[in-house]
Amino acid sequence: MAVLERLRPDHAPALLAFERENREYFAARVPDRGDAYFEEFDDRHQELIEAQEAGEIHFHVLVAEGGEIVGRVNLVDVDAGAGSAELGYRLAEKATGRGLATRGVREVCRLAVEEYGLSRLIAVVALGNTASSAVLARAGFGAVGGVTLDDGEPGTAYELDLGELIPG
Numbered sequence: 001m002a003v004l005e006r007l008r009p010d011h012a013p014a015l016l017a018f019e020r021e022n023r024e025y026f027a028a029r030v031p032d033r034g035d036a037y038f039e040e041f042d043d044r045h046q047e048l049i050e051a052q053e054a055g056e057i058h059f060h061v062l063v064a065e066g067g068e069i070v071g072r073v074n075l076v077d078v079d080a081g082a083g084s085a086e087l088g089y090r091l092a093e094k095a096t097g098r099g100l101a102t103r104g105v106r107e108v109c110r111l112a113v114e115e116y117g118l119s120r121l122i123a124v125v126a127l128g129n130t131a132s133s134a135v136l137a138r139a140g141f142g143a144v145g146g147v148t149l150d151d152g153e154p155g156t157a158y159e160l161d162l163g164e165l166i167p168g
C-alpha cells in the first residue's frame with residue numbers, strides 16, 4: 001500500500017519519472033506543465049524544498065513499494081496568519097479508481113491541522129473534472145462558488161473548515 005511522505009530532496013528522480021510517465025494523462029485533465037518544467041526539474045525541486053523549509057508550501061508524495069511515486073498531494077499558498085492554504089493533487093493513471101487520492105487528501109487534511117496549524121483549505125476544480133470534485137466531496141469539502149482558473153477555464157472553488165473534518 002502506498003504511504004504518504006513529506007517531499008524530500010531524494011524523491012526527485014522518482015517524482016520526475018511520475019510526471020513524465022503520466023504527462024499525457026494529466027494534460028487531458030489539467031493544464032500541461034510545459035517542456036521547461038521537465039528540463040529544469042532538478043532546480044525547481046530544490047526551490048520547492050527551500051520553500052517548504054520556509055513554511056510557504058507543504059508537498060507530499062504517495063510512495064508505493066520499491067520507492068515508485070504514484071501520487072502527490074500538495075498545499076500551496078500557505079498563509080500562516082489566516083490559517084489557510086490551497087490543496088492540489090494528482091495520481092498516476094494506473095493508481096486511480098481505488099480511493100488512493102481520497103485517502104491521501106484526507107491524510108494531508110489531518111496533517112494540515114495537526115502539523116501545520118491550519119484551519120481552512122481551499123481547492124479549485126475545472127467544471128468537467130468530476131473525478132476531482134468527487135475526491136473533494138468525499139473529503140468533506142463544500143462548493144463555495146464559481147471561479148476562473150489560471151488558464152481562463154471556468155471552475156468551482158471548494159472549501160473545507162478543518163474543524164469539521166470527516167473522520168476516516
Ligand SMILES: CC(C)(COP(=O)(O)OP(=O)(O)OC[C@H]1O[C@@H](n2cnc3c(N)ncnc32)[C@H](O)[C@@H]1OP(=O)(O)O)[C@@H](O)C(=O)NCCC(=O)NCCS
Binds near residue numbers: 088097124131132
Ligand atoms: C483527480 C484524481 C486524483 C482522482 O483520482 P481517483 O482515482 O478518481 O480518486 P480516488 O483515489 O479517490 O478514487 C476514487 C475511485 O476509487 C473508488 N474507490 C475504491 N475504494 C475506495 C475507497 N476506499 N474510498 C474512496 N473511493 C474508493 C471509487 O468508487 C472511485 O471510483 P470511480 O472513479 O469508478 O467512481 C485523478 O483523476 C487525477 O490524478 N487526475 C488528473 C489530475 C487532476 O485532475 N487533479 C486535480 C486537479 S483539481
